[in-house]
Amino acid sequence: MGGSVSCCISPGESPKILRRHVDLDECPITTTEDVSEDTGTYLQHISDRELPDELAQEANPSDHPRASTLFLNKSQTDGWYLSTMFVIVYFYLIVFFFFIVREKRKSNYLNHSSPGLLTKKFSSCSTIFIDDSTVSQPNLKSTIKCVSLAIYYHIKNRDSNHSLDIFDEKKHPLSREKVPDDYSVVDPEHKLIYRFIRTLFSSAQLTAECAIVTLVYLERLLTYAEIDICPCNWKRIVLGAILLASKVWDDQAVWNVDYCQILKDMTVEDMNEMERHFLELLQFNINVPASVYAKYYFDLRSLADDNNLSFPLEPLSNKRAQKLEAISRLCEDKYKDLSRSAMRKSVSADNLIGIRNSQAVLS
Structure with missing residues (x-):
């Protein structure tokens, strides 16, 4: 005891x-x-x-599937100015479309009332476009763009500049180049964040699923350690999340010494120390449930729709169509097998209705 x-x-x-x-x-x-x-x-x-605490777990989006993601909330808090501008633009669009519809109705009336050739066209296109991105196999380029946009909104709409020394780029530089004096004040652009993440993913040959897990670990760090991602620490925080996500998700993980070949001015000891602090701040909680992963994927899709970052559409080829048809046939055969087995069980259960149990004497 x-x-x-x-x-x-x-x-x-x-x-x-x-x-x-x-x-x-x-x-x-x-x-x-x-x-x-x-x-x-x-x-x-x-x-x-x-x-x-159960309430704290439900409030943490990286642990609970029903909690709203932090980056989606950050992207929707740009202030009253943008809301006012949206209302004004929306009003002018309504007026503009009103005049367009009015002119279109007028032209359709003139075309139908006067004799001549028919102006109505029918679609004869046989090409089918499909979204080349699913929750199990996301599109790499679009996913990295959305993740970098989520990090951009985290930095832009941060509540404070609370950070830790292990993530400070001034105290632990990633390169030998001199860090600017305004490194902690100027917010990075979306293109700069995307270029940094894209370089790491292309050099290490990481997958799109790893990018989603990277965002999960990043928001879990901000919640657990009670810090904010800001201009002075975003590179090292993103690097630490990518290091951990690649080792947890990929079967053949990239070693820290391999990342030193990408970031040539960074030492292995510094990278190991940063990874150790990252794990300690996460309380070694590296589990990502499937429900949390799916929530982050669909919230990234929502973020892409709100910022006109549409996922690419590709024409359905013959090979892809045959593959989809084979998958549908396989699912249909499995459904038929399950229904047949269920029918057999029900029939065998019906035969037991008229059977009586024999009495037993217990000594």
């Missing part, structure tokens, strides 16, 4: 997600059964540890 611990800190003062380190001198130990003989430190039982 483990010993009980009495602490001077009330439960209401403990944070929801990030558990702070408590000084052991202020928390007297009532028994000495759980004190290590080698180090003399108190070993806390798993049963004595604090359970995460």
Whole structure:
């Protein structure tokens, strides 16, 4: 049986997600059964540890599937100015389309009332365009664009500049070039963020699924560590999330020394230290449920629609059509097999209606 611990800190003062380190001198130990003989430190039982708050879990989008993603909320908080401009533009568009519809009705009336050739056209195109992006196989280029846009909105609409020294680019530069004096003030553009992520993904040959997991880890870090991604730390935070996502997601992960060949002025020791701090701040929670992954994918699609970043449409080729037809036939055969097995079970159960159970005598 483990010993009980009495602490001077009330439960209401403990944070929801990030558990702070408590000084052991202020928390007297009532028994000495759980004190290590080698180090003399108190070993806390798993049963004595604090359970995460359910409300905090539901508020964390990287852990709970029903919580709204942070980047989607950041993209929708651009201020009253943009809302007012949207209303004005929307009003002028209504007026513009009103005159277009009026002129079109007038021209259609003149064409139908006067004799001549028919002006109505019928579609004779046999080409079918499909979206070459699914939740299991997203489009790489479009996904990286959406992830970089989500990071851009995180930086643009941040609440503060709270950061940590391990992610500060001034204290831990990624290259030998001199960091500008205004590196912590000027917000990076979307193209700069996209170019940075695209270089890492193309050089390391990472997949689009890894980009989605990178965004999950990034928002989990911001929530757990209670920091903000800002101009002074966005490169190292994104790099740390990519490092962790590539090792968790890909079967053949890229080593840290391989990333040093991409970022030639960065040392392996610095990269290892940053990765270790990243994992500690995540509390070693690297699990990404399928529901959370799907939520981030569809929220990225919504972000793309709101910013006119449509996923590419490709014409349906004969090879792709045959593949889709084969998949549909396979699913149809499986459905027929399941229905047949269900019918057999129901028939076998009907035969048991007239059977009576024999009586048994228990001695």
